[in-house]
């Protein structure tokens with residue numbers, strides 16, 4: 033049986049995207065080291081364990097680069113003379129302290145390290161292999177006298193002359209494909225043809241492939257086609273360069289230099305950069321702020337680094353945990369996504385935004401910047417602000433609305449109890465805790481609108497001359513068993529009241545939607561995720577808040593509890609309620625809007641009252657949701673309602689049927705609140 037502390041450690045690491053297989057051996061070692069003292073391991077949210085894992089991976093990465101540097105093999109599989117070079121203790125020492133690999137290394141802040149450029153020391157050797165040895169990890173992947181082109185920077189006549197007599201490049205060995213940042217397939221002779229003319233221009237830059245490895249590398253391969261004047265299609269050259277992000281947070285941009293001539297020498301990298309800059313200045317007529325190739329390369333590293341850690345940007349790279357990937361691989365649905373076994377520690381990580389208020393921890397991450405976490409008070413249950421009337425009393429629950437005679441689990445009784453009356457004598461939940469698919473379908477498809485004679489929303493806005501009611505969508509309710517029922521707390525008809533059980537995370541979205549909520553585990557269809565929790569306010573109170581928030585441009589997070597408003601001719605303001613999660617709320621305040629095909633649907637749930645004025649608004653999945661997917665719901669926004677005072681947002685839901693795309697005005701406005709329609 034597994035130790036609960038071990039399980040806890042696995043779960044904590046899982047939240048960081050680190051799989052148990054990776055954690056296990058390191059945790060074992062730490063336990064030995066700390067004499068099984070868990071305090072050291074659990075302290076500061078498993079800091080020692082996280083550090084040890086990253087340290088281990090960095091070492092592994094270094095080792096691999098070292099091995100590759102030391103064991104180049106020639107085209108025929110025999111040892112390359114380059115190896116001799118590495119037997120030189122001086123060389124070894126140099127490579128351990130100074131990176132002479134021809135790789136530009138950007139550190140976590142995106143700066144390119146000075147040591148990253150090609151060695152500047154004069155090269156007196158005529159040996160091609162020597163250059164390869166110096167080129168380090170990239171070139172050491174070449175087999176034999178593999179010489180292949182550098183990319184994008186080769187416009188200098190000087191370099192061209194040096195590489196003009198390149199010998200043929202043959203196949204490269206791939207002993208550990210994960211460790212290879214290079215696209216080594218298809219690197220045939222064509223990659224050796226140098227650019228001879230400075231008039232050559234980059235024809236297109238195609239992102240070929242992005243991939244990660246179990247060690248946390250993410251690499252991108254870009255193909256650069258260069259057109260030369262008078263060059264036939266068949267002679268067009270394809271050049272490649274590679275960017276790799278390492279678990280350490282470094283980003284490596286490999287510039288592989290073609291070394292063809294037996295007598296060539298390694299050029300001074302600064303001179304190369306200068307020549308390219310001059311070429312760019314000349315051909316692109318850049319004046320004013322001088323063009324700097326070093327800055328450009330630095331930018332490439334920085335942007336790569338940002339995008340690889342931006343797990344929401346699905347069009348580029350999604351970083352997922354190993355289990356997630358294995359599922360994805362099985363289903364073969366997301367072949368364009370690649371994984372990183374271990375994520376770089378995020379820039380901002382809050383272990384539990386609920387501060388222990390929920391059954392489960394809910395973390396918050398900003399993987400790109402160290403943004404301030406949002407300021408609000410986390411409350412797991414609704415709290416009345418002031419005037420709202422919520423009648424919770426045993427006397428108001430009639431025998432028709434509870435099941436005092438039941439025991440155990442109502443779902444397993446032969447005849448559904450009184451609590452199933454609201455759902456037409458059938459329980460909304462199944463024994464596995466999920467919603468009955470038929471019930472869910474009916475909830476989603478029901479689109480009947482009712483109109484109040486005297487709408488509390490309009491009345492709150494303008495009491496003397498209220499506008500016409502804009503309509504409220506009639507909703508199906510769920511009635512859960514409660515304290516006046518005879519069943520136990522584990523009764524299957526008690527789901528929402530048990531609170532959040534799923535592994536959720538708040539994260540900074542990349543599409544400009546601000547914070548969002550995602551699931552960290554696969555969710556089946558019909559699963560309860562969370563309820564919308566906030567202050568219970570009346571419409572008048574909400575209207576006052578809206579006016580204030582408009583004045584200081586603050587976004588508000590209100591939801592009308594209007595699922596049953598249409599059934600009453602006149603609803604007193606104290607009974608026309610809203611949930612405002614702006615200052616006090618739970619994790620649902622981070623769920624963003626999606627115009628079409630949102631993966632969550634909101635259903636009103638009665639727990640401790642049966643009068644439909646006050647109810648819980650619970651979110652259930654409308655479909656299977658994969659781990660790391662953002663959770664969304666349709667706010668029911670009318671983007672054409674320009675007259676509304678609430679601060680508008682431009683919808684970035686990305687849906688094909690985004691309603692804001694077809695809006696009449698140039699700017700979309702949302703309704704006064706997120707109204708359930």
Ligand SMILES: C[S@@+](CC[C@H](N)C(=O)[O-])C[C@H]1O[C@@H](n2cnc3c(N)ncnc32)[C@H](O)[C@@H]1O
Pocket residue numbers: 406544545546547548587588589620621622623624625626681682683684685
């Ligand atoms: C309930 S909050 C959701 C959490 C919010 N993103 C945050 O950072 O706190 C609603 C606000 O999120 C933003 N938002 C939600 N869905 C959006 C979408 N599809 N496109 C753009 N912004 C969105 C809008 O600013 C909106 O007022």
